[in-house]
Amino acid sequence: MTKPRLTYFDFSGRGEDARLAYFIAGVDFEDNRIKGAAWRELKPSTPFGGLPTLEIEGKGVLAQSNAILTYIGREHGLHPQDNWEAARHEALMAAVEELRGAISRTLGLSPDEKRRVREELAAGEMQTWGANVERQLGDGPFVAGEALSVVDLKLFVLLNWFVSGTLDHVPADVFRGFPRLMGVFEAVRRHPRVVAWYAR
Numbered sequence: 001m002t003k004p005r006l007t008y009f010d011f012s013g014r015g016e017d018a019r020l021a022y023f024i025a026g027v028d029f030e031d032n033r034i035k036g037a038a039w040r041e042l043k044p045s046t047p048f049g050g051l052p053t054l055e056i057e058g059k060g061v062l063a064q065s066n067a068i069l070t071y072i073g074r075e076h077g078l079h080p081q082d083n084w085e086a087a088r089h090e091a092l093m094a095a096v097e098e099l100r101g102a103i104s105r106t107l108g109l110s111p112d113e114k115r116r117v118r119e120e121l122a123a124g125e126m127q128t129w130g131a132n133v134e135r136q137l138g139d140g141p142f143v144a145g146e147a148l149s150v151v152d153l154k155l156f157v158l159l160n161w162f163v164s165g166t167l168d169h170v171p172a173d174v175f176r177g178f179p180r181l182m183g184v185f186e187a188v189r190r191h192p193r194v195v196a197w198y199a200r
């Protein structure tokens with residue numbers, strides 16, 4: 001049986017949570033990172049024209065970050081077995097994708113327009129998003145309580161984008177008003193396997 005092949009670009013984005021999930025689960029996977037012009041050749045052969053994809057021997061190629069992450073979570077005990085709880089986690093994962101989509105739409109804007117739209121996003125839609133997610137969270141430290149799940153990794157990777165301060169015009173502490181949400185971020189950041197992943 002060949003290793004699962006996880007294909008994404010050589011940055012964090014939508015592929016990092018699946019990499020973390022496999023690493024945390026102790027699965028020997030192929031971390032296939034696409035660089036430069038190689039993407040143009042690969043793109044037409046992917047299921048929906050985007051990355052990440054996950055190839056499993058004997059099954060095929062799966063696309064869509066949430067489907068990939070949920071699959072890994074189910075296979076390796078990092079997603080709830082209870083259907084209602086699983087659906088609650090999947091709703092949060094969909095919410096992350098909605099916010100990513102809102103930010104992606106600013107990528108092609110002119111510098112002035114980008115500043116205006118992102119400042120509006122940070123003060124408006126992102127605050128509403130944070131408040132909505134905050135209401136879904138319990139006492140933590142993770143979404144499911146004591147046990148880490150793949151949804152925590154999805155939230156962590158998104159929040160790390162903002163906290164790193166690399167997204168122009170979005171303050172690094174944009175979610176400072178949401179202690180439960182930032183608590184999930186901190187709990188994942190301090191998780192020994194996450195620390196080990198970034199120390200490699």
Ligand SMILES: N[C@@H](CCC(=O)N[C@@H](CS)C(=O)NCC(=O)O)C(=O)O
Binds near residue numbers: 014052097
């Ligand atoms: N809904 C998809 C979005 C996939 C997507 O847009 N991926 C981006 C990278 S984050 C991509 O492949 N961009 C290159 C392109 O569209 O050509 C998912 O969640 O996986």
